[in-house]
Amino acid sequence: MLSMTKRTELKKAAHKAVRDQQALYQIIDESLIAHIAISDREQPFVIPMLAWRVEDKVYIHGAHNSRLLRNLKRGTNTCLTFTLFDGWVLARSAFHHSAHYRSAVVLGAFTEVSNNTEKDRLLNHFIEQIAPGRTHDVRLNSERELSSTMLLEIALTEASVKVSQGEVNDDLGDMELKAFAGFLPYRTIVGPLKAMADSQHDQEPDYSQAYGSRWHNQS
Incomplete structure (x- = not known):
């Protein structure tokens, strides 16, 4: 079960909250893209980054001169969001149109993984996650490449999950309208x-x- 904190308690549409840890893992593993917030020189930024999970931690990587990574390396508090869009909900009224989605928010601070052997293991884990068996076919990272890469990790100790999979929410007065009511699913094909x-x-x-x-x- 996900731990409940004041920061992860859903204020809007609380009935869509999901407390299952596996739901969090599934959203991260399927998305593999985190939008990460930082504040740099009083200007907020939200930057999309490739991100992957190993057990109960999420990892991101990049060059040492990355503004985002340099900021996060200092232990700055941040917020990561993962979103999967599953389709449109088409109601009989314009007001009640909505969407099906799965989303996760992760709060906390990153720390650096500096050991090159551990970096290699974690980076290879990412390759295996997107293309199983590929680390047996390609040239693996050299020491120089590992040293030029910054790898950061954040623990999944404070997170919330929100899932919208509800029915069409039409007003009773609109039920006799001839407009189509239902769903327009989205599906990712790989x-x-x-x-x-x-x-x-x-x-x-x-x-x-x-x-x-x-x-x-x-x-």
């Missing part, structure tokens, strides 16, 4: 692979196991 013209692979790899029903020929 693949097929597209090889570079100079690719010298012997056999096309199969990464479908990482994506389940989202893989292009599983529909």
